[in-house]
Amino acid sequence: MTITIIGAGAIGGVIGAYLIRSGEEVVFIDRDKVHVDAMNKKGLTIQMKDDSFTVEAKAYTIEEFLAAKLPVETIFLAVKAQHTKEAIEPFKPLMKPDSYVVSFQNGLCEYDIAEVVGADRTVGCFINLFADYLEPGKIEYGGVGSLYIGETDGTVSERVLDLKERLQGWGEAKATDNIFGYLWSKLAYGAMLTATATTNEEIAGFFAEPKLHPVLNAVGTEVLRVAEKQGITAEPFDNWNPALLYPHKKEPELQTSYFQLAERLRGYTKTRTGIWRDLAVRKRKTEVPQQLNPVIQIGEEHGLAMPLTRKLLSLIQEIENGKREMGMDNLRELEAVMQESGIS
Ligand SMILES: NC(=O)C1=CN([C@@H]2O[C@H](COP(=O)(O)OP(=O)(O)OC[C@H]3O[C@@H](n4cnc5c(N)ncnc54)[C@H](OP(=O)(O)O)[C@@H]3O)[C@@H](O)[C@H]2O)C=CC1
Ligand SMILES: CC(C)(CO)C(=O)C(=O)O
Structure with a gap:
């Protein structure tokens, strides 16, 4: 398939690239x-710290693919969150009855995808x-991390097990019956990483510095509260364990886990977030509104004020709009909101 x-x-x-290397039939569509x-022309090269490999690739622009009238079976969607719906819509008529879309994205893009394809x-x-x-x-492959596949209704279906097997060509992909537990856990972790993207500092330095832990904790806690209200059990992954932070902070284990996380991240060649890269290198809008607005909205529906998430979103949007510089002063503003709100 x-x-x-x-x-x-x-x-x-x-x-x-990994799936092509393991013998899967892969076709790329990109707007660039x-x-x-x-x-x-020259294949797709994956650059790692001490190694690289190149695979032959079949790639199309959106227009080229539509003109070729090729069928679509399994879709892996890997665009930034704000492009989700517009990226799938042109291909919906080409999907077969048993075709499906897998969201290789951050955020809650599964809901947007479901609105388009069901x-x-x-x-x-x-x-x-x-x-x-x-x-x-x-492409630079800057650090290995976890990958879980799961049905949005929590079942572990045949297609999930099939995908998990096929993804072994990339690495140790796993199936889960709690995909939203991972996605919300990543939303909390991702909000903390988004805070780092308001500065020019590397992510590892934040987790290595105890003075910066309170503001990271407050940002993560606010998201985890919303997850709890939604009845979600946030899952641990890759040295991030939300249960050490919320509902009850468990010290000294939390601090130890941050030091371990910093150690892991120091081994990666990608040292900052994609959000930082969009702001500082590619000079374009980020996917932060698509990730944080739903969290704010759901939080408000549960009666939560969401001051830190709101502040974080406004910091990023002001940087996007050229109204604010990146820098540690932004963290100070976030800390002030933390102190006012009493969230820790
Ligand atoms: N990079 C990372 O380390 C991680 C990223 N993620 C998540 O993965 C998702 C993808 O991110 P990432 O791979 O970094 O993003 P990239 O910007 O590197 O890749 C997205 C690609 O999709 C293209 N694109 C945008 N819109 C369309 C469209 N309508 N049709 C076809 N192609 C389109 C983009 O083109 P153009 O550049 O012109 O916009 C770009 O080439 C995001 O949700 C991100 O948060 C999750 C974990 C880690
Ligand atoms: C920070 C990271 C790598 C975490 O998975 C990420 O999601 C991104 O850069 O977009």
Whole structure:
């Protein structure tokens, strides 16, 4: 069965290249024609710390793919959250009755996908590897992380087990009956990482510095409260264990886990978030509103004021709009909101 990857950037590129290498039939669709042409001409290169490999790749722009009238079977969606719906819509008419879309994204994109193709054709995925698009035809695989596949209704279906097997070509993918537990846990962790992206500092330094832990804790706690209200059990992964932070902070284990996380991140060649990269390098809008607005909205529905998440979103949007510089002063503003709110 062909895997059609929509969005051949950091995540789509890494997953696709490994699957091609393991013998899967993979087709890439990306809106960046220069990248598409480079992949077709010289293959797709995955650059790691001490190694690299190149695979032959079949890639199309959206228009080229639609003109070729190729069928679509399994779709892996790996665009930034704000492009979710527009990325799938053109391909919906090409999907077969048993085709489905897997979200290789951060956030709660599964809900957006379900609105386009239906909940029964949407499969959830949590991914925590670290990667960056470097140049046309070249992706940096900057650090290995977990990958879980699961149905949004919590069942472990045949297609989930099949995907898990096929993804072994990338690495140790696992099936889960609690995909939203991973996605909400990543939303909390991701909000903490988003706070780091308001500065120019590396992520590892935040987890290594105890003075910065209170503000990270407050940002993570606010999201985990919403998850709890939703009846979600947030899952641990890759040295991040939400149960050490919320509902009751468990020290000294929490601090020890942050030091371990810092150690893990120091081994990665990708040292900052994709959000930081969009702001500082690629100079474009981030996916932060698509990730944080739903959390704020759901939090408010539960009667939570969400001051830290709101402040974080406004900091990022002001940086996007050129109204604010990146820097540690932004963290100080977040700390002030933390103190006012009493959240720790
Ligand atoms: N990078 C990472 O380490 C991690 C990323 N994630 C998540 O994975 C998702 C993908 O991120 P990432 O791979 O970093 O993003 P990238 O920007 O590297 O890749 C996305 C690619 O999709 C292309 N694209 C955008 N819109 C469309 C469209 N409508 N049709 C086809 N292609 C399109 C983009 O083109 P253009 O550049 O022109 O917009 C880009 O080439 C995000 O939700 C992110 O949060 C999760 C874990 C780790
Ligand atoms: C920080 C990271 C790598 C965490 O998975 C990420 O999601 C991104 O860079 O977009």
